[in-house]
Amino acid sequence: MAQKYAFVERECVACGTCVKACPRSAMTVYKGVRAGCDAFICAGCGTCAKACPAAVIQMISKGGDE
Ligand code: SF4
Ligand code: SF4
Numbered sequence: 001m002a003q004k005y006a007f008v009e010r011e012c013v014a015c016g017t018c019v020k021a022c023p024r025s026a027m028t029v030y031k032g033v034r035a036g037c038d039a040f041i042c043a044g045c046g047t048c049a050k051a052c053p054a055a056v057i058q059m060i061s062k063g064g065d066e
Contacts, residue, residue, distance in 0.1 A: 002061040004044035006037040009056040018048035018057060 006018070006027070012034045018027045019035065026041035027048055037048070039062060049057040 002063045004046075004059045005039040005042040005062050006044075006046075006048050007058045007060040008035045008037065009058065010034070011054060011056045013054050013056075015053060017051050017053060021048050021051035023047060 008018075014029050014032055014034055016029050016035075018037075019025075019029055021027075022037075022042075023045065024041050024043055026038045026043075027035055028038070029035045035057075044059065044062075046059050049059055
């Protein structure tokens with residue numbers, strides 16, 4: 001099973017909800033503009049994607065193959 005990580009789309013409104021929701025503290029809001037996930041820390045749990053009010057987080061495979 002391919003490991004996944006949270007990919008944040010450009011439409012992120014930098015609300016910080018995903019940062020609070022992530023159990024591994026993998027999410028950061030950069031310069032108050034946009035959130036991003038550290039793929040090495042991310043466990044691929046999908047909690048942030050469910051919590052994001054703007055629905056701009058996609059779970060993407062870490063490997064090349066889906
Ligand atoms: S919860 Fe969604 S909109 Fe808010 S900072 Fe995270 S990715 Fe951006
Ligand atoms: S998928 Fe889970 S571990 Fe990864 S950034 Fe989102 S909440 Fe954190």
